[in-house]
Amino acid sequence: MVENHARYWDGRDLRPLYLAALVHEFPETNLVAAAHDGIRGYIFGFVTPARVAYVHLIATRDDTRGTGLGHRLYYAFSVAARTQDATQLKAITSPDNKGSSAFHQRFGFVVRVVEDYNGPGADRVVFTKELNGCL
Ligand SMILES: CC(C)(COP(=O)(O)OP(=O)(O)OC[C@H]1O[C@@H](n2cnc3c(N)ncnc32)[C@H](O)[C@@H]1OP(=O)(O)O)[C@@H](O)C(=O)NCCC(=O)NCCS
Numbered sequence: 247m248v249e250n251h252a253r254y255w256d257g258r259d260l261r262p263l264y265l266a267a268l269v270h271e272f273p274e275t276n277l278v279a280a281a282h283d284g285i286r287g288y289i290f291g292f293v294t295p296a297r298v299a300y301v302h303l304i305a306t307r308d309d310t311r312g313t314g315l316g317h318r319l320y321y322a323f324s325v326a327a328r329t330q331d332a333t334q335l336k337a338i339t340s341p342d343n344k345g346s347s348a349f350h351q352r353f354g355f356v357v358r359v360v361e362d363y364n365g366p367g368a369d370r371v372v373f374t375k376e377l378n379g380c381l
Contacts, residue, residue, distance in 0.1 A: 263303055272292040290302045298335075299330075301323065317353070334376055
């Protein structure tokens with residue numbers, strides 16, 4: 247997965263965001279879709295004390311896109327988050343990641359741009375969705 251990271255992120259290098267601590271400390275909400283041909287996708291996140299199920303990273307390998315894997319990963323994450331009493335899903339992306347926005351909008355996430363979210367001049371798109379129904 248780390249070796250093939252470009253296949254999950256369309257060439258962008260997000261390896262600094264792979265945090266081993268998340269996997270070690272939040273195993274219930276850090277999920278990997280593994281198959282005979284390797285890792286097809288993953289979702290990494292955790293539930294905050296305010297009961298927000300925060301998605302740090304979600305990605306599917308380039309040859310698995312459009313097969314419903316992203317949805318299945320989000321669904322499994324939501325089920326795990328609910329068992330920890332989460333009430334809301336939240337994720338962040340860059341304004342130029344139109345695919346991520348389309349994906350989240352498909353599942354009814356509220357989308358808003360927050361100026362300077364990631365520091366001065368670094369706006370981010372923030373997705374939120376109440377966890378009171380099916381994803
Ligand atoms: C975003 C991503 C995880 C979606 O994964 P996926 O496995 O292709 O998603 P699914 O097959 O489950 O698609 C679910 C729905 O979202 C829609 N969708 C997914 N990607 C889309 C895109 N780029 N543009 C428009 N719609 C999209 C699908 O059409 C599908 O809708 P449908 O149910 O009406 O057919 C994947 O494209 C990816 O890994 N992108 C690179 C990493 C990234 O940007 N992650 C998000 C960071 S917040």
